[in-house]
Amino acid sequence: MSNLLDPAIEAAWAYERLHVNALFRQWTEPVLAAAAVSTGMSVLDVACGTGVLARAARSRVGPRGSVTGVDIGRGMLSVAESIQPDIRWVEGDAGELPFDDDHFDAVVSQFGLMFFPDPVRAIHEMLRCLRPDGRVVVAVWDALERSQAYPLSVDLLDRRAGSAAAEALRAPFALGDRGTLRGMFESAGATVTSITTRHGTATFPSVRSMVEADLRGWLPVMGVFLDAALIESLLTESEEALSQYVAPDGRMIFDAPAHIVVAQV
Numbered sequence: 001m002s003n004l005l006d007p008a009i010e011a012a013w014a015y016e017r018l019h020v021n022a023l024f025r026q027w028t029e030p031v032l033a034a035a036a037v038s039t040g041m042s043v044l045d046v047a048c049g050t051g052v053l054a055r056a057a058r059s060r061v062g063p064r065g066s067v068t069g070v071d072i073g074r075g076m077l078s079v080a081e082s083i084q085p086d087i088r089w090v091e092g093d094a095g096e097l098p099f100d101d102d103h104f105d106a107v108v109s110q111f112g113l114m115f116f117p118d119p120v121r122a123i124h125e126m127l128r129c130l131r132p133d134g135r136v137v138v139a140v141w142d143a144l145e146r147s148q149a150y151p152l153s154v155d156l157l158d159r160r161a162g163s164a165a166a167e168a169l170r171a172p173f174a175l176g177d178r179g180t181l182r183g184m185f186e187s188a189g190a191t192v193t194s195i196t197t198r199h200g201t202a203t204f205p206s207v208r209s210m211v212e213a214d215l216r217g218w219l220p221v222m223g224v225f226l227d228a229a230l231i232e233s234l235l236t237e238s239e240e241a242l243s244q245y246v247a248p249d250g251r252m253i254f255d256a257p258a259h260i261v262v263a264q265v
């Protein structure tokens with residue numbers, strides 16, 4: 001019961017419940033395919049969050065393979081462990097991965113790189129832990145202006161909840177420029193095999209669930225906690241501000257493109 005009182009664990013459950021199906025699950029297969037993850041391999045998922053990519057990797061590698069998920073967030077790892085205990089979940093910083101050199105057949109990471117204080121160092125760390133023939137595959141969101149709905153949400157937060165809340169929602173899109181992204185990998189000593197921009201679709205059950213996902217699931221992960229009255233009024237205002245993305249069945253559906261980088265030592 002005490003877990004329910006831990007804000008980090010509550011936020012991670014909200015992230016898993018509200019965000020993972022709507023946005024993140026669709027990227028697991030393209031990322032694992034790009035990394036050529038197959039039966040028997042050992043795979044590291046960096047910034048694993050609640051573990052959606054690591055769980056998909058587990059299914060691909062089968063009983064002869066192994067998967068390790070590393071994340072800095074204790075709440076995220078606690079949820080990951082509750083969902084799938086037979087993966088090795090490790091608390092650690094992407095800038096200083098707690099693994100030996102040449103250890104994994106593949107290193108994957110989706111939607112974490114933009115949050116690391118030193119992304120070049122983190123890429124260098126991923127390459128260090130990778131066996132010589134393996135691939136590092138990293139997914140990041142395309143730029144905010146090439147996504148739909150989020151520019152309007154960021155604008156609403158800027159006006160009504162302040163710059164810290166708006167920045168927390170802008171942060172996931174910080175590596176949308178492909179040239180900057182390539183430059184980071186090259187600075188880390190990687191050979192970039194490809195950068196592919198893929199169409200993605202965000203599908204939330206309603207406008208309310210999308211905005212709740214951000215206000216209750218994402219902002220707290222970024223250390224921004226809004227009071228209950230403000231959350232309620234933002235949820236009400238969003239219904240109108242985001243109405244153009246509501247499908248006839250009430251779901252909220254919009255474009256959410258991302259880049260997938262494939263790199264080697």
Ligand SMILES: C[S@@+](CC[C@H](N)C(=O)[O-])C[C@H]1O[C@@H](n2cnc3c(N)ncnc32)[C@H](O)[C@@H]1O
Nearest residue numbers: 024047048049071072073093094110111112115
């Ligand atoms: C948007 S979530 C993505 C989680 C997961 N990869 C997914 O697809 O659902 C970003 C994750 O990056 C983690 N993170 C942020 N900074 C980190 C760091 N320096 N080292 C490791 N993980 C970090 C956060 O705790 C969070 O779980």
